[in-house]
Amino acid sequence: MLLIIAALLLATGSAAWLLLGRRQRGAKAAVFAAVPLLLLALVATGGIAPAPASAAEPCPPGMSAPVATTPATTDPVTPDPVTPVDFEPGAAGIGDSYFPLDGNGGYDVQHYDLDLAYAPDTDVLSGTTTVTAIATQNLSAFNLDFDTRDVNGDDAIVISSITVDGVPADWSLATTQISASTGQPQVEGSGDDDATPPRTELTIVPPAGIPLGATITTAVTYSGVPIVVADAFGPAGVFPTPTGAVVVGQPRVAATWFPSNDHPSDKATFSTRMTVPTGLEVIGNGRLASQTTAAGLDTFDWEMEKPMATYLATATLGDFDVETNTDPATGITYVDAIDPTLFDRDVDGAPGVKVGDIASQIFATEPEVIDFLSTYFGPYPFSEAGGIAIGYIDEDTGDDLPYALENQTRPIYPAWAFPADVDASVVVHELAHQWYGDDLSMNRWSDIWLNEGFATYAEWLWEEGQGGRTTQQSFDAAYARSGTSSYWQTVVADPGSAGIFAGAVYSRGAMTLQALRNEVGDDDFFAILKGWATENAGTSVSTTQFVDYAESVSGQDLTEFFDTWIYTAGKPALG
Ligand SMILES: [Zn+2]
Structure with missing residues (x-):
């Protein structure tokens, strides 16, 4: 899941859903x-x-009852009672x-x-x-x-x-x-x-x-x-x-x-x-x-x-423009669906630029995104991909869905995922979840940083690949938050049920991965990312398993490292 930031939500007047709980x-x-x-x-x-x-x-x-064992005896037979x-x-x-x-x-x-x-x-x-x-x-x-x-x-x-x-x-x-x-x-x-x-x-x-x-x-x-x-x-x-x-x-x-x-x-x-x-x-x-x-x-x-x-x-059903294409290079079939009303709807702040057109352009980059992510995460886990661009979830209020979601093989995106500058980062995030979150699922909801931290790190890698900030610069920007910020009070690997979508689960989760990279070096770090996905394909995984896996690949005792980064509140000191 990727939540729209609160400020943007309020600026676009689509915050009514926040009040729904109170109305009840x-x-x-x-x-x-x-x-x-x-x-x-x-x-x-x-x-x-x-x-x-x-x-x-x-x-x-079709079901058989357990068979009771009868010991060999001579007459008279006194059967043992059935257990x-x-x-x-x-x-x-x-x-x-x-x-x-x-x-x-x-x-x-x-x-x-x-x-x-x-x-x-x-x-x-x-x-x-x-x-x-x-x-x-x-x-x-x-x-x-x-x-x-x-x-x-x-x-x-x-x-x-x-x-x-x-x-x-x-x-x-x-x-x-x-x-x-x-x-x-x-x-x-x-x-x-x-x-x-x-x-x-x-x-x-x-x-x-x-x-x-x-x-x-x-x-x-x-x-x-x-x-x-x-x-x-x-x-x-x-x-x-x-x-x-x-x-x-x-x-x-x-x-x-x-x-x-x-x-x-x-x-x-x-x-x-x-x-x-x-x-x-x-x-x-x-x-x-x-x-x-x-x-x-x-x-x-x-x-x-x-x-x-x-x-x-x-x-998801209704009136949609659906495009189906199979990439000859990978054999992956893409099914992309766009609500046709988005072709008549302006991107917020960009009069004349239509959401549907931007969605088409960004969906066309999915093979490139999957190819890019595959170099870090290993082969794409599924034989299908694509996305669904939806209109308002409440036509009366004009509310958009406040998040995008990584539905397996077919993420769902509201209009704000398609900005006028054709920034594909929301699509990168949801496609990264196909490895981390979908093919590998959480064993417990407290493990959600294994989804969101990894998908956020994928955004950082993509930004670097596009000639933007390096992953270290993204880390530095996140780390620059004041030590007194409540942001640092989230325990990444145990954020509480109300905190599963806290910002720190995402960006401090990603910072943990960059810090791990600095700790174990690029070779071991990318071996961990890739091996974690391929060796646990199709299963549900826990934070403990990830810590054990990182230690086994790197050969290092990472107890203190993970204690600091994911099991403890407070801004970690940099060594
Ligand atoms: Zn997410």
Whole structure:
């Protein structure tokens, strides 16, 4: 993600979203008991049949019960009792202290199959999402994140059926009010009563216990108008536009439009089929496998064949000018989409210069940018690339999205990403995320400097490559901030949930990389950058892993270095 700087935001009058959280003051949704308690209560009152407590119970088709070993004995046979196997509910969170209800425990998603339709005249999203996962424990029940309820606790999306392995399953919803400033569950009496739409946990109780290692295929059918999340992280969700919808956000967006294990540490492949009125476009992640027309509707099938974090999924739709080109040198297919209204819209401060024209020019440089970044980071991780240039996210207020986002293979850019001087730095930032942030995902949200520090350093490298400041000069400019500035109080590798997009996560993260370069020398530094990306391709990574990797490549003990630069507040002294 790259946030527009606050000053520019205010100057262009597009800061209304900042106030959205405040407007919702006082609107409180019902707070339900924590999920395990809810389950317990339901079981106790007979609301949900208890899940089988023993492997002796029948297993769903395709699953086999653990086999009890019977020792060889002579008659008379006295069989040993079958060892009971405990089936427990999966946890309601994956274990990230920043956003404790994000993700879930007890399974690992392999694939999301989204078979959805969007009606621009009603903003209704409908269809079926099928989640294929592997159980990582014996499960009596498990959760998906699915934010179906609005800030008042009313159903915005209605679930009509859920099956597990083809058999109807019992299910329930539990909502928890979330703080708009921290993204964490609200603490009663804390005074932090700004509300954002609640986190909704969907608890599914399959007809029989699911053994460790079994494949779970869960199909959820639903329909409704998705909620838009408005909080300190910026607006996120499915934004209705005059011709369709923009689907974008970080950290919280996926669960507003499909049930998911909504955390970047559980990456999965995606098939996204979106049906829209004929004439509209759908731009998703990866490869357009097919586009079919029937009865006035077009279905686009986008296939993301490499693992993707949930927040990077999009199916942005509406009226778009779409260009598809395959670079013969690399084989990378570029899909670039521009909202046609941008060809009639002046760049801020440059009358007569059209945003759409600048977007076309900058998109045309994507192969050059990817080639440049590949020399430092290693081969581009995907076989597709491109970008989506969007119009206003709120036509009535004239608000632009206040950030650009690195959606996998297809970042989303608001108009301000395309300045009159054709500076491509925002595109450089989001394309750098394809290595650091997308192919490599955060293991925990506290690790976000591994995304943003690296993408910012990519901007510094690009600027140097264009004949501008050297990376050392960019470092010096950032370092020149007064030691008393609050900027230095951010702990880069643990900025707190409210601080994941703090400026220091970006630029002090990049400064850390320049300081590391000065510490270990160019050869080791660029070996670290490249090896980190290629050796961890397709996985979720932690700061600890990066520190260990930098030490192993350089052969140096970097404990004190990283303590100073990413684990401690305060302006580092230069040695
Ligand atoms: Zn970013």
